[in-house]
Amino acid sequence: MNIHFSQTNSRWDSVLSPIGGNRFELTLQFRIRLVRIEPTTQFYEGDTWASGNGVMHSPYHPFTHKLNTWNDLEWTNYRQEFCRVIEHNWSDKFMLIPNKAWYIPPPAGSDKVSAPVQCSLKIQLVDSASQHPHFTIRCIHPDKGFRSFMSPELRTGIITHDDLKFEWRVLPTKIGKQQHQIEYGQITVLHEFGHVLGFEHVNGSSAERWAYGITLEQRANLMGLGIHFSDKQARPWEATIRRHLIPENKYDRTVKFAGHLSSPQIIAYWDNDFDMKDPPPKAKSTKPAKGASGAHHSSSTIHGPAGVIWEHMANIPPAD
Numbered sequence: 001m002n003i004h005f006s007q008t009n010s011r012w013d014s015v016l017s018p019i020g021g022n023r024f025e026l027t028l029q030f031r032i033r034l035v036r037i038e039p040t041t042q043f044y045e046g047d048t049w050a051s052g053n054g055v056m057h058s059p060y061h062p063f064t065h066k067l068n069t070w071n072d073l074e075w076t077n078y079r080q081e082f083c084r085v086i087e088h089n090w091s092d093k094f095m096l097i098p099n100k101a102w103y104i105p106p107p108a109g110s111d112k113v114s115a116p117v118q119c120s121l122k123i124q125l126v127d128s129a130s131q132h133p134h135f136t137i138r139c140i141h142p143d144k145g146f147r148s149f150m151s152p153e154l155r156t157g158i159i160t161h162d163d164l165k166f167e168w169r170v171l172p173t174k175i176g177k178q179q180h181q182i183e184y185g186q187i188t189v190l191h192e193f194g195h196v197l198g199f200e201h202v203n204g205s206s207a208e209r210w211a212y213g214i215t216l217e218q219r220a221n222l223m224g225l226g227i228h229f230s231d232k233q234a235r236p237w238e239a240t241i242r243r244h245l246i247p248e249n250k251y252d253r254t255v256k257f258a259g260h261l262s263s264p265q266i267i268a269y270w271d272n273d274f275d276m277k278d279p280p281p282k283a284k285s286t287k288p289a290k291g292a293s294g295a296h297h298s299s300s301t302i303h304g305p306a307g308v309i310w311e312h313m314a315n316i317p318p319a320d
């Protein structure tokens with residue numbers, strides 16, 4: 001197998017490097033330009049636009065937003081936090097497992113081994129279009145709730161000052177035969193970054209509510225309304241490794257990699273109508289965080305993504 005260590009691409013660059021113990025690390029590298037949108041900034045992003053008079057127009061309700069100014073410290077922190085939240089949650093989430101031995105470790109003449117590949121992600125912020133960003137994201141500070149979005153085909157998008165925080169949304173969801181009021185926890189920017197990586201919504205490419213999922217399991221997913229990752233979300237790494245490993249013979253061509261979640265995940269939803277006699281279905285391959293098992297305790301503390309500590313969320317299915 002020929003190994004290409006580094007690749008550049010229009011959507012992201014990537015590096016494949018050995019990390020010892022017959023393992024590799026595949027890092028997707030993004031150059032992201034965050035544009036600070038002030039009330040005086042003029043911009044046109046599809047149907048969302050501002051003429052610089054402090055008002056932004058959008059095709060979704062509410063149709064106009066007053067834009068606030070970013071103060072310098074807030075903006076500096078936001079830029080750092082953007083990278084930290086995305087890397088912390090999207091990096092080192094998956095492993096690519098080969099179906100057979102493919103790598104000949106040194107010294108030459110050794111037997112082939114089934115080296116697994118750790119899936120990492122790095123963000124480099126750039127300040128101008130001349131630095132060829134892979135994606136340009138406008139950051140707004142609106143006076144009220146705005147529906148953030150990404151346009152992967154244009155490699156642009158709009159997010160808000162609130163999108164790096166953990167937030168809850170309530171949506172009636174059918175559990176068994178009954179509707180339960182379920183609160184879904186999500187960090188919006190992680191969902192939006194899913195679009196940057198090429199994912200559509202969990203139940204289709206639309207922006208209608210059904211596209212965000214119908215079932216609990218769909219809605220709890222990151223590309224629905226939740227924060228739960230599935231094996232499918234390793235796809236960008238599965239696709240990228242094919243650019244790095246160039247088969248030399250027939251055997252090499254039969255080597256395939258499948259992405260799997262490599263760390264336990266928390267289930268970030270709260271069922272307000274939870275009934276011990278009728279527990280909600282368990283999402284597949286999910287392990288609640290330590291201290292999170294049991295239901296109707298209010299004292300367990302859960303260390304969530306992005307360092308969030310939840311004391312609110314103990315009403316989840318018991319551990320396997």
Ligand SMILES: [Zn+2]
Nearest residue numbers: 191192195201
């Ligand atoms: Zn979306």
